[in-house]
Amino acid sequence: MHERTSIKRVVVAYTGELDTSLAIRELSRSGIDVITVTVDVGQGDDLADIRERALSLGALRAHVIDARDEFVRRFIVPSLQASALQDGVYPLSAHLTRALVAGRLVSIARMESASTILHGSTSDRSRLEAPIRALDSSIEVTTVQQFTPDALSAASAHWARELGINIGGDSWSRHVDVNLWGRSIELGPLPTAGGRLPDEMFVLTRPVAEAPDDPAFVDIEFAGGTPIKLNGIDMPLLEIIESLETIAGSHGVGRLERSVASAADGVCVEVHEAPSAVVLHAAHDALERIVIDRERAEQKMAISRRYAELVASGGWFDAARAEMDTFVATLQPAVAGVVRAKLHKGECTIVSGHSTTTDDAHRRRATVG
Known part of the structure; x- marks a missing residue:
């Protein structure tokens, strides 16, 4: 004590x-x-x-x-x-x-x-x-x-x-973290890591075998790098996240399993359910690739890795994150447009997207998929 x-x-x-x-x-x-x-x-x-x-x-x-x-x-x-x-x-x-x-x-x-x-x-x-x-x-x-x-x-x-x-x-039910952006479960070392996990562990996503045979398509509109519309309807981002969680989760999208090497415990397993996060990250990244040049895209890729590593280590309030945010913010005014995502049997696929930016320096009409 x-x-x-x-x-x-x-x-x-x-x-x-x-x-x-x-x-x-x-x-x-x-x-x-x-x-x-x-x-x-x-x-x-x-x-x-x-x-x-x-x-x-x-x-x-x-x-x-x-x-x-x-x-x-x-x-x-x-x-x-x-x-x-x-x-x-x-x-x-x-x-x-x-x-x-x-x-x-x-x-x-x-x-x-x-x-x-x-x-x-x-x-x-x-x-x-x-x-x-x-x-x-x-x-x-x-x-x-x-x-x-x-x-x-x-x-x-x-x-x-x-x-x-x-x-x-x-035991896993005592190590569940839930928030707007998804669920994560720390399972610890598993002798059967990689095997089938029990269905009751999942709340936000359907098993792929039970997902609808017909895909769902969602159109996500961005302005300044932030989602502002879903299927043509203006919504606060909180509501977009909640709606996508329901739609994507019903198609089995967002169920992820991560194996982490640990010196003490061997291989530990984390399970993630993040339907909205998976779809919005895919959509944002697809649109951003349309509007930024290769040099800045390479810079962004390196920053994304460092950013994730820093935040995962508890460094959200580190000055280095603020510096990375400054660079990222220079890219976002051009990230404006509409992206269409196909949700089917656990997969999120970007099938099309176009930029609507009025900045001639960044304008590129393109289709992705």
């Missing part, structure tokens, strides 16, 4: 999970002020219920923040325009939310005069801790497990029933 004698007030990143719930209760019973922060990034949880649970466990205050629009504007759009995909394939959904949550945690900690931030992430602590430390190195950040007695953790099933928390019957 962590030495808590000098701690007077803590901010806790709270999503309602068991370990963090137990820590809130133990800390409050020890006379420490507990301030919880729950951030809505489109995960679909009952946030009012989570707030009430935090207060019932002894939290002094429970902040619930709707950050969906901020997530779209400040995190999804820049990563989309930067073509930032891990290994050139996998959307950065979980890494983006960690950066957003880190910013909110630091802001609340400063407002509440708290010297410590606690969180419940154990699989990859750096995703959240690195951006927190980048924003404010004076704040101590660690996991709630440091403040939870071993005896309580050992009796997790009992305390889950006591607190009305569903901890899930499968």
Whole structure:
């Protein structure tokens, strides 16, 4: 257990999970002020219920923040325009939310005069801790497990029933990250990696075998590198993301499996479901290739790799990312036009696209496919 004698007030990143719930209760019973922060990034949880649970466990205050629009504007759009995909394939959904949550945690900690931030992430602590430390190195950040007695953790099933928390019957169900940009599941080492994963693991995408035989076609219009219309209808980007999730997911698009080599565990597997992200990245990149020259396209490709690596390592607030954003921003005014995507049996294929930019220096009428 962590030495808590000098701690007077803590901010806790709270999503309602068991370990963090137990820590809130133990800390409050020890006379420490507990301030919880729950951030809505489109995960679909009952946030009012989570707030009430935090207060019932002894939290002094429970902040619930709707950050969906901020997530779209400040995190999804820049990563989309930067073509930032891990290994050139996998959307950065979980890494983006960690950066957003880190910013909110630091802001609340400063407002509440708290010297410590606690969180419940154990699989990859750096995703959240690195951006927190980048924003404010004076704040101590660690996991709630440091403040939870071993005896309580050992009796997790009992305390889950006591607190009305569903901890899930499968070990993978405790390592799911959900937000507007998709779902990611950290499965850890699997002896049967590459084999068929259980259907109940997937929520946003149909199995390819059950997807419709007839394809769907969607037209996505961009202005300044940002999606503004879907099938000719003006929509906020949040609604475009939600609509594409339904359409593309029903055709099995966006289901990805990533194997990651680990010195400690061998091969670990991550599963991603990101229908909207897969379609919008494909559409944006296809349109951008129409309107920029080869030299800048090569520069952009190199930047995209570095951008994804930096964000995945917790470096969202690094000055290097801001510099890359500056270059990417010079390309986006020309990324205006309409792209048509075919969604069929798990595949997203760009079948056509044309630029509508009025900048003569960038104008190129073309069809892609």
